[in-house]
Amino acid sequence: MSTHASTTSMDQSEEGLNREDEQEMERRSHRLKLPEDGYEWKKYGQKFIKNIGKFRSYFKCQRENCMAKKRAEWSSRSDGELGEIRIVYEGVHSHEQHLSSSSSASNSLGTATSSSNANQYNLLTQVLGGDHHHHHQSTSTPRHPHA
């Protein structure tokens, strides 16, 4: 038996998508898109804050000379329905934002830079356990200027 017959069975060398792969891909295709703010961010962490029952993602500006950070927070919904996403900016940018609203979608070559993959992140849960004490700290609650 054995005798690796040339391409064995589950060889995903180049073209061989298994159901699991497709499932994974499909799962991955469901990502949360954050509103573009004109800056490029790199996600470096995500955690679930059980205290508030919300997810929190951590982003950092991609500029080498920029240390601005961004924090995205949203409620956890098992229905797949996300509440409102609150974005908190920390630090200041030492550069002007380059990405802008209009003038995007322009590619001489069809490099498919489509804005489809602008800001897509996967939602997952991190288990946090233990709720005993309560802490009171000025939870900055930014209010909107106006509804």
Place this chain on the structure above:
DNA sequence: AGAGTTTGACCAGTC
């Protein structure tokens, strides 16, 4: 191939 993303583990601060 590379950049960007994902996820668990680690660290620090707090009580």
Place this chain on the structure above:
DNA sequence: GGACTGGTCAAACTC
């Protein structure tokens, strides 16, 4: 001193 939380890093994975 231990326990818990929030924040960050790094390896692994994806595209």
